[in-house]
Each structure stands twice: as structure tokens, then as C-alpha cells.
Amino acid sequence: MITEIGHFSLIFAFVLSLCQSFAPIYAARKSMDVIHRFSIRLAVLNAVFVLLSFSCLIWAFIVSDFSVALVTEHSHSSKPMIYKISGTWGNHEGSMLMWIVILSVFGAGLALTQKTMGLLQKSSTLGVQGIISSAFIAFSLFTSNPFERLALPPLNGNGLNPVLQDIGLALHPPTLYVGYVGLSLAFSFAVAGLITNSVDRNWARYMRVWVQIAWCALTLGIGLGSWWAYYELGWGGWWFWDPVENASLMPWLVATALLHSVIVVEQRDLLKSWTVLLAITGFSLSLLGTFIVRSGLLTSVHSFASDPTRGLFILGILVFSIGPPLLLFAINGPKIKSIGYLHLLSRETGLLINNFLLICASIIVIIGTFYPIALEIMTGMKITVGPPYFEATFNPIMALLVIMMGIGPFLVWKRGILPKSNKIWIFAGTSAVVISAISFWASNELSVSALAGIATAAWLGISLLCDIFVKIQKLNRNRYTNFWQDALHLQWGMWIAHFGIVIFLVGALGEGIYRSESVARMHIGDEISLGSDSAKLQAISTRNDSNYESLVATLKLTTSDNIQIGFLFPEKRIYPVERQTTTEAAIRRTVTADYYAVLGDGNRKDGYTIRLYHKPFVSWIWLGVIMMASGVAISIIIQRLKPKQTHVAFTS
């Protein structure tokens, strides 16, 4: 019964989103405000029904209703409750429904907020959103209906892939989806802006917050995915340049460019067509990402639930969502007029360079990801493009971007640089060189690229700190205003997000340059060395849990002076229901380094293969990611706290 309610409300939501997309067209011709208001309400109602439908599906998973085909295939009654719930979106059909939920919740979010926005603009933005959501609901209903029933319900389900029974993976897809789908609203803004010819500073102001929300989620989602790969896959790496990872990186790079270019539109009314194009591309790349993951077009460590026919449908939506908007852009784009002009030494040029570098980087990722497919289709030759390609091309571009990040904040809107900037640049540059010289002196095996990495990270960190210091000092001189309030209104969001990149770089460079690794076949009582420390295999034991059995090794870590660091318990799990084996890496985290151990195959007689890693500063990678996302979140809050006229103050 509940399953049918879910199914029917999804059908109802489909009809509602069709109405939502056609109402504004009708209303615009007759210029009827009543219908505009009505279609805005439709967006809210649509979200209500989609949410109802999703709750019904979750309910079926919670009560293990095996008469629903999806539950039978992907759940099992012996599974812990949290994984029953996360099993709802741990498969193709469910995750598609979740995609739709987020799509309509974003629509409802716009409908319920931003009351000052023009009626026509709002209802046409929601109209475009309605078109996207009806396409996806149709996709869900006709090709991958999650509510399909089984005529003969089995007694128990097939279980969920054990690799997916993990808290990181329960959270990773929803977060990533909020990011992907959040970009749909930017896309809708862009398309509606083109249709109604209303791309201006206000348009940018309304759109910006949605880009920020989507960017936060996308960043956190990618971070979670990388964290999951780090501890679950047991390879010790955190980024593999795997096609599926690249699929999320491409929209991220474009979204990052959009996040910055929309500020230029808001402040200076410049780069308008460029921003529209970025908004369209950003969402298209999100769809492309979904298409890659779903179609099984690329072999990947992350992919699950792949099926080529579904891929084709998404490809259809993709063509449909890139084609018409680009055509519209070609027709209506020239109508967008920018008033001001770009001065070479200005904040807007700085942001333009930022956009340029980010787009270069995303093109590099696109080439590396799609070149193998294109070559295979054209010549039948099978190749792979590995991490060395990305390291040789992506990293230098990012280094330039980081250098620019140390310059940009000192540039002023319209023209010129802040006082003292030259001094700060000289100071930050010299310290960066000194710091990388010291690291070279400490260990002269470092490569040129490692030293360049250290120098750029130091440059950014120091120039940011100087920027913060100078701006706060400037506040201090004026006694007649409220110091704390003014201090609160400074660009904390930008500072924290950019400093997050410094922290991220410390992690990435620390792990990349200073990591050590050792592998050995060990008997109980054997010892191996790891850098300056060593590890001793003390015992191997078995353990039983509700849904798996496992083999656990006990490793004792000691320093060279024989001081005990701690124990590591790497595991090998056997899931009887799914008949699969997984490796559970043991990680001992500290602020300055991780010890990471993996138990491989083996037996008592021949010994067990054990892999050990020492990874300095690796947790800083994710700390940096969290800082970037919270920086943008803080910037959203600060914008809301500021009195409105500060916009004018900033532009002068």
C-alpha cells in the first residue's frame, strides 16, 4: 500500500512539474501575475509529493518489504538499520529518486525565498527547473521505477555490496548530489535569464547564493568520496585520477569559476555572457558525470549499478539540456550588453585570470578522461591515461592559480592595487623561497616540482595572513565606528576558503613528498621497518559480527628508540550473504601523520602479506576541504548580515 502511495505521488509530481514548466510560458504571453504566482506555488507542491514518494521508498527499506523488487535486490533483513536506510540510495533506481528529490527541493527553496525577485524571472527560472525535473521523473518512471513489485516475494534479500556498507558511502552520494543538482538551479537561472533577457547585477545577486550552496555540497561530496577511497579501498591513496573522480572534478572546476565570475557580474556588471555560459556548462558537466558513472562507459573503482541503456537515456537528457540552451545562447547571447570595460590592473581582471586557469584545468581533465573513449570509438585501440599525465599538466596550472590567489585579493575593483601590496608580495615571495630552501636543506632528495609546491603553498599562506592583518589594522584606526561589527563584515568567507587551500596543500604535499611505505610477508613475531619506525606482527585472530566474519591482525608500532606508538588492527572481512571479501585498513590518525596498515592474503604457514604506510599530514587534506566549504558557507551568512548599501561601498 505504502509503495503504491509512493509510486502515485511520483506520477503526480511528474504532472505537477510539467505544469510548472508550461504555466510561465502561458502566463508570459497573457502577462498574468496570478498564473506566475500559481506556478511558483506548484514548485512547492511538487517538492512535497516527491518527498512523500521518497519517504515511502525509505519506509519499504526500513521494514524490509521484499515484495518490492528494489528492496529484494539491494537489502537484507540482517543488515544494520543505518545501512538499510542508506541502501535506499545505494543503487541506481533509489539514487535517481534522490536526485529528483534534491532537484525539487532546490526549486521549492527558490520559490519560498528571495521574495524581492521579479515575478516573471522567478516563475521562468522555476519553469526551466520544472523541465529538468519532469525529464528526470520520466526517466525514473519509465526506465528505472524504484517501486516495481515482485509477484512472488522472497523470504530475504540479496544484500548490499559490502564495500558500500560504510558510513562514508552512506553520506557521499547525497552530498555530491546536492552539489550536482544545486548547479541545476544556476543552469535554470542562466536559461531563464537568456529567455527573458534579464541578465544583470540583480540576476547575479539572486543566483550567487545557489551557486555557493551547490559549491559547498559539491566540495564536501568530493572530499567525502576521497576520504572513503582512502580508508576503504585499502590502497593508501586519496586521489587516483579515476574517471569517476574526474567526473566530479570537472563540474567542480567550472562551478569554482562560476562562483568567482558571478561576483564580477554582481559588482561590476561585466563578464555576463561568460557567466551564463559557465552556468550552462557547469550543470551539463554534472549530467555528464552522472552519465559516466551510470553507463559503465569507463572502468572505475567507484562505479556501481551500471547499465548501458540507462546511460543512453541520460545521454539523451544531456544532449537535450546542452543543445537548446547553447542555441538560445547563440541567439540571445549577443543581446547581453556589458557596460563597463576591463582595466588590466583590477580585481575583475584577476578574477578573469582565475576563470581562465580553472577552465584550462577542466579542459585538461576532460581531455585525459575522454581521449581514451574517443580513441577507442575511432580506432578500436584501448589505452589508459594515467596519473602522470594529470600530474604533468593539471598541477602546474593549479600552481599558477595558487600564485594568482596570493595576488588577487590585493587588486581593487575597477582599477589599481591596495597600498602596501608591493611590500607584502616581496615579503611573501622571499619567505616562500626561504621556506622551500630550508626544506631542500632538510632533505636534498626533493624534486623541483616538490619544492615549487612547497613554495606556492607558503606564498599563498603568508600573503593571505598579511591581507587579513592589514585589513584588520586599517579598521583599528577609525574610532568612530563599531570595531567588532566592521571586523565581522570583512571577507572572512574568502579568507577561510582560501586558507583551506593552504591547509589542503600542506596535506597533499606532505603525503606526496614525505610518505613511506613497506610491504612484507610476515609470520607472527616478525618485524618490519617503516621509515624510522618499525612494526611487529603480534597475533592473528578471528572475529564474528552480525553480517560478516573477519580475520584481524595485531600490529605493534614502535619508534627507533623502542618507544611504543600504538597498535594497528587491520582486518579482512568475509560477507557470507554476498559471498565477498573486503579489506578493512587500520588507520592510526594523529595531527601530523597517519599510520595505515592493510592485511593481505596468507596463512599461518607461509605468513601474511602486510602493507604499511606512514603518511605525514594526510588528514590536512580533508581538513582543508572542510575549511573551503565552511568558508563559502560563512560568506553566505556574512552577506545576509551586512546592511544592503555595502554593495555600493565596495564598488567605488
Next chain:
Amino acid sequence: MSPKLQRLILFGVAGLFLTTAVGLTLAALKENIVYFYTPSEIDKKEIGNRAIRIGGLVQKNSISVVGLTAYFIVEDVKSQQAVTYTGALPDIFRGGQGVIVEGKFNEDTFNANTVMAKHDEQYMPREVADKLKEQGIWQGDSKK
């Protein structure tokens, strides 16, 4: 400087940068492509000292492990290739299983530095499945 000149400088620098970037990217791509072969397609003269990937089935009962080094044979319907690998083998590495190895040739033996098999028992790398289908030894999709 007039706005026109400034725009010219901006576009000039961007163009120059883009050309360099494209050039370097293509060079990096050329250097870092890893070609994929099945045992019967291997032509040692053509491959030389480049890193390649070999995909096929691990021959049953061909695996022997001495210390950390594993010796095994990767085969397709026509030929076989001896492979050595030092390090930890993936969880589900065993005879009769699809596998991809990446590395370089040392005389007639292939020294792998990576062995790829997945956490899924039924997993067959797509490249391997395609090639095996071509050679007619793929026993249909028993996946689902």
C-alpha cells in the same frame, strides 16, 4: 593605455598561454598513454621499454608465490605471458580470474608494478571482456 590596447594585451597573453598549455598537454598525453594488449597481441619489438597493460585470464594453477614475489601466467585463447609481481596481491586474485597487469618487459618476462582485480567476484575488466568476446572465449554475461 587605451582600452583597446589593454584588451589586445589580455587576449594576446591568453592566446600565448593557451597555445603553450595545449602544446604541453598534448606532449604529456603522448608520453603518458598506456596501451592495452592481450597476450596474443604482444609484439615485443614494437613495445620496447614502454610501460603497457596486459589483460587476460590468470591461468589456473599457474600461480606460485615465493616470499613477496608472485609468478603467474596471463593467458587468452592463443597465447600466454609469464608475469612476475612483487607486492601485495588484490583480495580476489586467483586462477581463472580476469586481471589487468601494468608494467614493463624484462627479456621475456613481464614485470608488473600494478595488478588490478576488483572487490567483486564476478568482476571482469571491461577491456578484458571485450577482447575475450572478440576471440570467442567469453561465456556470455553470467553477471546478473
